[in-house]
Amino acid sequence: DSGVTQTPKHLITATGQRVTLRCSPRSGDLSVYWYQQSLDQGLQFLIQYYNGEERAKGNILERFSAQQFPDLHSELNLSSLELGDSALYFCASSAAGEVGQPQHFGDGTRLSIL
Amino acid sequence: DAKTTQPPSMDCAEGRAANLPCNHSTISGNEYVYWYRQIHSQGPQYIIHGLKNNETNEMASLIITEDRKSSTLILPHATLRDTAVYYCIVRVEYYSGAGSYQLTFGKGTKLSVIP
Numbered sequence: 001d002s003g004v005t006q007t008p009k010h011l012i013t014a015t016g017q018r019v020t021l022r023c024s025p026r027s028g029d030l031s032v033y034w035y036q037q038s039l040d041q042g043l044q045f046l047i048q049y050y051n052g053e054e055r056a057k058g059n060i061l062e063r064f065s066a067q068q069f070p071d072l073h074s075e076l077n078l079s080s081l082e083l084g085d086s087a088l089y090f091c092a093s094s095a096a097g098e099v100g101q102p103q104h105f106g107d108g109t110r111l112s113i114l
Numbered sequence: 115d116a117k118t119t120q121p122p123s124m125d126c127a128e129g130r131a132a133n134l135p136c137n138h139s140t141i142s143g144n145e146y147v148y149w150y151r152q153i154h155s156q157g158p159q160y161i162i163h164g165l166k167n168n169e170t171n172e173m174a175s176l177i178i179t180e181d182r183k184s185s186t187l188i189l190p191h192a193t194l195r196d197t198a199v200y201y202c203i204v205r206v207e208y209y210s211g212a213g214s215y216q217l218t219f220g221k222g223t224k225l226s227v228i229p
Contacts, residue, residue: 042220043158048215103160104160108157110155
């Protein structure tokens with residue numbers, strides 16, 4: 001158990017819809033990262049938040065957004081969903097300071113777009 | 115971040131040591147080597163990381179060459195549960211704390227432990 005909790009585990013929805021994925025980091029971790037894993041693209045970094053502020057963006061679509069709340073949990077919002085958004089979405093967290101600190105991953109949310 | 119090269123697949127007999135190589139010939143002085151693994155579609159699991167010295171923990175050992183251009187992850191006694199995709203990642207570390215620390219995953223090595 002990594003200590004990172006993601007909900008829901010599975011999500012099935014239709015094209016054009018909007019969903020919210022939730023992540024609770026390990027106790028004390030200030031950084032939250034979101035990654036997407038699809039069959040053809042592998043694991044790709046989407047976005048990072050550190051103590052409530054956006055720190056870095058990767059290959060995140062404009063239809064996607066995220067935020068980190070004062071209690072440090074994070075949400076990834078996906079809107080105007082397309083078939084190609086079907087993927088596993090992972091959240092990871094790491095400790096403050098971060099130098100030489102590993103990221104610990106949750107078990108992911110499997111998103112299926114019908 | 116430095117690019118890494120790993121063999122796409124390897125087999126290992128159960129109970130034997132699994133030695134997974136990684137080439138990172140363009141690594142720079144402030145880059146750590148991290149190893150993760152992913153079992154089926156579970157979340158990537160952190161294994162070990164190091165900068166210059168060899169490292170060992172309860173899961174594995176990490177051997178980094180003196181020039182730091184390559185490393186080897188060693189699972190001392192592989193079991194069937196070690197069957198997974200293993201990722202070697204090189205990540206720059208900003209000692210000022212101002213950087214971002216996202217991981218760039220390649221295709222990894224698919225390790226199959228054979229009974």
